[in-house]
Amino acid sequence: MPQAPLDAIVKIETFIISIPRETPYLGPLKDGEFINEKGYLIRKGNRSIYPSTDMTLLIKVTGESGLVGWGECYGIAAPEAPKAIIDDLVGPTLIGRDPSEPMVIHEDMYDLMRVRGFWGGYYVDALGGLDIAIWDLYGKLTGLSVSQLLGGRRHDTIPAYVSGLPRATLTERCDLAVDFVKKGFKCFKFAAAVSDEGIVQEMAALREAVGPDIDLTVDLHWKFEASEAIRLIRRLEQYNLYFAEAPCQPEDLEGQKRVSEGIGVPLALGEEWRTVYEYRPRLEARCMGIIQPEIGHTGITPFIQIGHMAQAFHIKIIPHASISVGIFMAASLQATSALQRVPYHEYQHSIFDRNLGFTTGDMACEAGHYTVPTGPGLGVEPTEEVFDYVVEA
Structure with missing residues (x-):
C-alpha cells in the first residue's frame, strides 16, 4: 500500500x-x-x-x-x-x-x-x-537544510567573484574594482558587452588597477565566431586571465570545442543550459573547463545532477547568478555547498546587496565570501515588503 x-x-x-x-x-x-x-x-x-x-x-x-x-x-x-x-x-x-x-x-x-x-x-x-x-x-x-537533504554540506562559506562593474567609464570601473579588493574580494568579471574602450584595453586597465594577485575573468556574451574568440582570448592571456566565458553562440557546440582547444585558460559555459541533456554532449566533447549552472533555470534537482556529472569529468563548478530577490540565490548556495570542486560563486553585487533586504535569514556576502544560509529548507523566506512590488499579469 x-x-x-x-x-x-x-x-x-x-x-x-x-x-x-x-x-x-x-x-x-x-x-x-x-x-x-x-x-x-x-x-x-x-x-x-x-x-x-x-x-x-x-x-x-x-x-x-x-x-x-x-x-x-x-x-x-x-x-x-x-x-x-x-x-x-x-x-x-x-x-x-x-x-x-x-x-x-x-x-x-x-x-x-x-x-x-x-x-x-x-x-x-x-x-x-x-x-x-x-x-x-x-x-x-x-x-533539515537543503544541503543536508542533498547528502551533506561541504562548505559553510563559498568564495564570491564580483560580477560586473556597472560604471559609465573605464576609470570608474577600475576604481570600483579597487574598492572591492579593499573589501576582501579576490576575483572579478567584466562584461564585454559594455567594454566600449575595447575588451583588451579594459583587461589591461583592470590588471594594472588591482595588481597581479587578483583573478580576472571576462564575459564575452556570445559575441564571437570561434576563430575570433581564440585570437581575442589569446591576447587577454598575457594579463593572466582566469577564465573566459561564453565566447560563441550557445548552440555552437563545435565552436565551443574549437575555442576550448585553442586557448590556454579555462572556458566557462552553461548559464543558459537547463538540463543534463544539454551539458552531457559538451562535457563529452571537452568544450569547457568550468560549468556555470544557473539555478533560476534549472531548479535544485537538475542543478545537483549537473554538478555531479561535471565532477565525474573533473570539471570545476562556478555557478551563475542572475536577477533574483534572493530565493533562488539561497537555493544556489545550498546546492553548491553540497558539491566539491567549487572555487567561486558569482556575486551580482548590484542586485544581491539591495535585494538581500527582501529575505529573512543569515545569507550574506562579505569580505569575499558568501555565507550559506542556515536553518531548515533554503534558510530564507521573502519578507512582506517584497509583495509591495507584485505586478499583475
Whole structure:
C-alpha cells in the first residue's frame, strides 16, 4: 500500500515581482539604448534584452500542515510565461503530491511536455521554480537544510567573484574594482558587452588597477565566431586571465570545442543550459573547463545532477547568478555547498546587496565570501515588503 503523503501539497501560488532600480543591469544606458514602453532595453553590445527593473517570479507551495515552501525562477523577461505554465498547466497536477519526493516530482513534471519541446525555455524555468519550492517545503518538514537533504554540506562559506562593474567609464570601473579588493574580494568579471574602450584595453586597465594577485575573468556574451574568440582570448592571456566565458553562440557546440582547444585558460559555459541533456554532449566533447549552472533555470534537482556529472569529468563548478530577490540565490548556495570542486560563486553585487533586504535569514556576502544560509529548507523566506512590488499579469 502506498504511504500517505508526509504533507500533501494543497496550494500553489505565483507572484511576478518588479523592483525599480536607478541604474539598469550592466550599467548606464549607452548611446542608442533606451527603455521601451514595456520596461525593457536592448544592450547593443550583445543584442540581448533586459528589464529596466529587477524582475522575477516567486512561487509559493503550501502543504496541508500550513507549512510553506518558497521558490523562484528566472523571470527577467516576460515572467507572465512561466507564471502561466505553473498556474494553468503544471501546478494543478501537483495538488496532493508528497513534497518529500522532489526528484520524483521533477521527473514527472518534466515528462508532462516530453513531446512538445520539453527540454528548454520557459517550461523548464517554471519547473525549476517549483522544484526549489518543493525542496524548501521538504526541508521545513524534516528540519533539515537543503544541503543536508542533498547528502551533506561541504562548505559553510563559498568564495564570491564580483560580477560586473556597472560604471559609465573605464576609470570608474577600475576604481570600483579597487574598492572591492579593499573589501576582501579576490576575483572579478567584466562584461564585454559594455567594454566600449575595447575588451583588451579594459583587461589591461583592470590588471594594472588591482595588481597581479587578483583573478580576472571576462564575459564575452556570445559575441564571437570561434576563430575570433581564440585570437581575442589569446591576447587577454598575457594579463593572466582566469577564465573566459561564453565566447560563441550557445548552440555552437563545435565552436565551443574549437575555442576550448585553442586557448590556454579555462572556458566557462552553461548559464543558459537547463538540463543534463544539454551539458552531457559538451562535457563529452571537452568544450569547457568550468560549468556555470544557473539555478533560476534549472531548479535544485537538475542543478545537483549537473554538478555531479561535471565532477565525474573533473570539471570545476562556478555557478551563475542572475536577477533574483534572493530565493533562488539561497537555493544556489545550498546546492553548491553540497558539491566539491567549487572555487567561486558569482556575486551580482548590484542586485544581491539591495535585494538581500527582501529575505529573512543569515545569507550574506562579505569580505569575499558568501555565507550559506542556515536553518531548515533554503534558510530564507521573502519578507512582506517584497509583495509591495507584485505586478499583475
